[in-house]
Amino acid sequence: MGKKIGLAAYLIDDPVQGALFFLGKKLAVKDSKGNIAGIIVETEAYGGAEDKACHGxxxxxxxxxxxxxxxxxxxxxxxxxxxxxxxxxxxxPEGVPMAVLIRGVIITEGKELVKQRRKGNPEHHWADGPGKVTKAMGITLADNGISLIGDRIWVEESGLEVPDSEIERTPRIGVDYAEEWAKKPLRFVWKQAMQRIMPSLINASSSSLNKDRVKTACSPTTH
Structure with a gap:
């Protein structure tokens, strides 16, 4: 088990900094059927009352x-x-709406359980979209509002470095309604993640990966 990310990391008042910080970190979930973990490889930043794509x-x-x-x-x-x-x-801080959407994870632990949950899906598509992340890791509305430094869902140091040169920045997915905010490059993808974490999956996950992410994406709206 890596070092758990402490509260201070979540108190930063810059969602872009937060979205970049969590790339390469390990997301862990304690499940009644076993523990699941994976490396965060795609995030989106939402934040401030002026962000028209943010729920706040x-x-x-x-x-x-x-x-x-x-x-x-x-x-x-x-x-x-x-x-x-x-x-x-x-x-x-309290009162300022900011969040990081976890859009993609490469599962590294608890694979047998995830394989059952994502039956019929190849491993490189287990958690390559925000809805897939929660399906793979067993996260539901019952997990809304719980502590990220507790023992149900938490984030750990993974020991992985994510060079800035390997991070792709694009507009967020599914937020066309957000006017000028729709084009801001607030989606962050660790391009070389598969190569560094699961090289055996590279051939299987090449050209169709981003296409599938777009088709299954579902980003925050303003209602």
Whole structure:
């Protein structure tokens, strides 16, 4: 087990810095059937009341989005399009809506359990989209608002370095409604992750990977 990421990392008031920080870290989930872990390889930054793609846009507080206004260090899990649960890490001080959406993970531990959950899907597609991450790791609405330094869901140091030259920056997926915010490069992908973590999967996961991510993507909306 690596060193657990402490509360201070979640209190930064810059979602871009947070989204970059969590690339290469290990996301771990303690499940009743076993433990699952994987390396975070894709994130998106959401934050500030001015971000039109963020659930906290305009500081409009609702029963659904109230979690994102709390102090960083907790999960924000919501159900999107009636299909997918999405996992976010809440960041920053209380009252300022900021979060990092976990868009992609390479599963490294608990593979037998994940294989059962993602039956019929090749390993390189187990968690290569935000809805797939939660399916693979067994994360549901019951996990909304829980501590990220507890014993259910947490993040560890992985010992992996993510060079800036290997990070692809693109606009976020599925936020065309967000006007000028739709084009901001707030999606971060560790391009060489598969090569460094699971080289045996490289051939299987080449050209179709990003296409599948787009088709299964489901990003935060303003309601």
């Amino acid at each position: 846009y305009g500081k409009r507080l609702t029963p659904r989005n109230k979690i994102i206004f709390q102090q960083g260090g907790i999960t924000y899990v919501y159900f999107c399009y009636g299909m997918h649960h999405l996992l976010n890490f809440v960041l920053g």
